[in-house]
Amino acid sequence: MDTRRSAKPTRKRRKMQRVTMMDVAARAEVSPSTVSLYLRKPDAVSASASEAIAQSIEALNYVPNLMAGGLAAASSRAVSIIVPSVRNAFFAETVATMQAELGKERLQVLLGHTEYSEREEENLVRMALSWAPAAIVLTGLSHSNATRKLLRESNVPVVEIWELGSEPIEMAVGFHHEQVGRSMAAHLIQRNRRNLVFLGARLQEDKRATHRAEGFVEEARKTSGATVDIIQHPAPSSAEVGAMLLGETMRKFPQVDGIACSNDHVALGVIFECQRLGIDIPGQLSVIGFGDLSFSAASNPSLTTIRPPGDLIGTEAARLILERIADSGERKPTVIDTRFTLLHRQSS
Amino acid sequence: MDTRRSAKPTRKRRKMQRVTMMDVAARAEVSPSTVSLYLRKPDAVSASASEAIAQSIEALNYVPNLMAGGLAAASSRAVSIIVPSVRNAFFAETVATMQAELGKERLQVLLGHTEYSEREEENLVRMALSWAPAAIVLTGLSHSNATRKLLRESNVPVVEIWELGSEPIEMAVGFHHEQVGRSMAAHLIQRNRRNLVFLGARLQEDKRATHRAEGFVEEARKTSGATVDIIQHPAPSSAEVGAMLLGETMRKFPQVDGIACSNDHVALGVIFECQRLGIDIPGQLSVIGFGDLSFSAASNPSLTTIRPPGDLIGTEAARLILERIADSGERKPTVIDTRFTLLHRQSS
DNA sequence: CGTTTAAATAATAGCGCTATTATATTGACG
DNA sequence: CGTCAATATAATAGCGCTATTATTTAAACG
Structure with missing residues (x-):
């Protein structure tokens, strides 16, 4: 031959x-x-x-080659999780929870950060698809058309987290941020506050914070005699921004008696600044935050806030992915509303 | 068709x-x-x-299959990053930075959380090796023997981050935590504090915090007339733990005039509790934290703290990995000391 | 007990790419 | 122009596994 x-x-x-x-x-x-x-x-x-x-594997200390497996199976044991940034405690919580849950089933987490850029998200999705992932997790519901196209053509299961509202690509786990804003306003009004202000950081990029602000304003407007405004700063949330925004608020609206913040970092800054300015919380001013971060219960006064279930979002998203992989194949549109909790503490 | x-x-x-x-x-x-x-x-x-x-790729919208590539090349464009938890802002910062840096070179980050367990770290390393990663990043220098063996036999580049002190496996980027403790003590003593206490959260698991505590104690002991103690709690760091530990400290050592905390969360709790107890900071008590977290500069009083260069650790680790991949092959032991910065603010 | 059916195991043919080697094309230079 | 080296492109042989099909072995049953 x-x-x-x-x-x-x-x-x-x-x-x-x-x-x-x-x-x-x-x-x-x-x-x-x-x-x-x-x-x-x-x-x-x-x-x-x-x-x-089993004995042979043990004796030889065999480590399977998942690249070979993924190639042969045309699908890998990897799940790509794409969030704005893991520096943000909310997403860190969800990512950590998902990694723990998926890890149990020997699924590997691929991590990507969009830094709130749809353009970057698209890059990350493209990169993720190169790994033939078992699923892709995206944050929020806004994505570029190119991203949607990539996802549609790839046929990979998609879970969108941390936001409900519009039509998801396939599955979604989260809550309505606009409802969060409404709850905040309703709470302040129930505490007899009528001159309301929403303090927002980086609202241009953080669509979910914007939805909270919008819900807040809408709900407040439903109450006759109440006034409401939004004061914002383009920098990311921080206590410094909160302190700064409080100063601005007191100058522009000295009659303010109720403040909602885009998150607890901002609210903490408000509390500190009020301490320095001698403004009594909650006597003169009620403050409500969002996030229930690690310091919120311990602050002085303790902070009334909304607790978003970052861990529950993670476990539910992981569960959906696992089920979807088991039922291999069929798209199954699902929306899970995890809700949120208002924690009434001393600041309101 | x-x-x-x-x-x-x-x-x-x-x-x-x-x-x-x-x-x-x-x-x-x-x-x-x-x-x-x-x-x-x-x-x-x-x-x-x-x-x-290029034109063909564009026209066909070609997405390379990295599984096939990785299999053929016996090495993939993935870097496994294993940290205690991304819930911890320190590691979140480094992970986020590394993802950004590695992403530029189209390297995908695989994420794993040990939750401070060497046993879990071993699992994660085993899982990571299944992906034939271009490099593995571990947190700290303590690993199980099995982990070391796996790594040695696999011949994958290893970078250990966030800690220096003992012999690294291959490359290391971080700083000496024991020096952090010394700097904290030296600072308080320089501020004429002599009755020192270190407040620690979860010291059993967080070896790096333990090193800080040890450095603190050693340095304090060098000053005649100074007393020093460690008070700790097994729960993870939080403002609540800080408040609790301050209470315990005031009961056990009412004469205390200088407190160092295992991190800024704990320090923040101390500040809040002092506000409630009417303890004047820094008049009666100086407080120093660790981390320079988002609230530390804005708190009331602003918090003296140590800033660890989480981002620099990330960029340097990414750089080492990139260089190591370029020089494909040779082990090249490297240790980068990123140092840290003491930020003197109002609380001391 | 022989036959049918189910359960367990084995043989086989790629998955899409890279690394190595081989071949074709071009350039340098006397 | 012819030779030799450099440069660019092509052919080739797997990488280690999975999914499909084929075969063997065990269980079920009249």
């Missing part, structure tokens, strides 16, 4: 993985197929074979 | 990727090898071929 290179040793040899599935199979005296089956569906393999394979 | 494959339905056909490198090559009228080369080493391909290939 082929006599061209009979004498020569084979033309190429690449360094290979220490231990392969074939090695495991050989030692366990079964076929590689059986080892693969054992790894993917242990129940389909007899007890005796399972025993031998 | 699809003209790529023959009509004859052979025995097996798996659903395959929409567009492959072969498709790109066909359209550009070059060989697949040239396309691969273009993607990996653009400079090695002629201008005319590059042009044609």
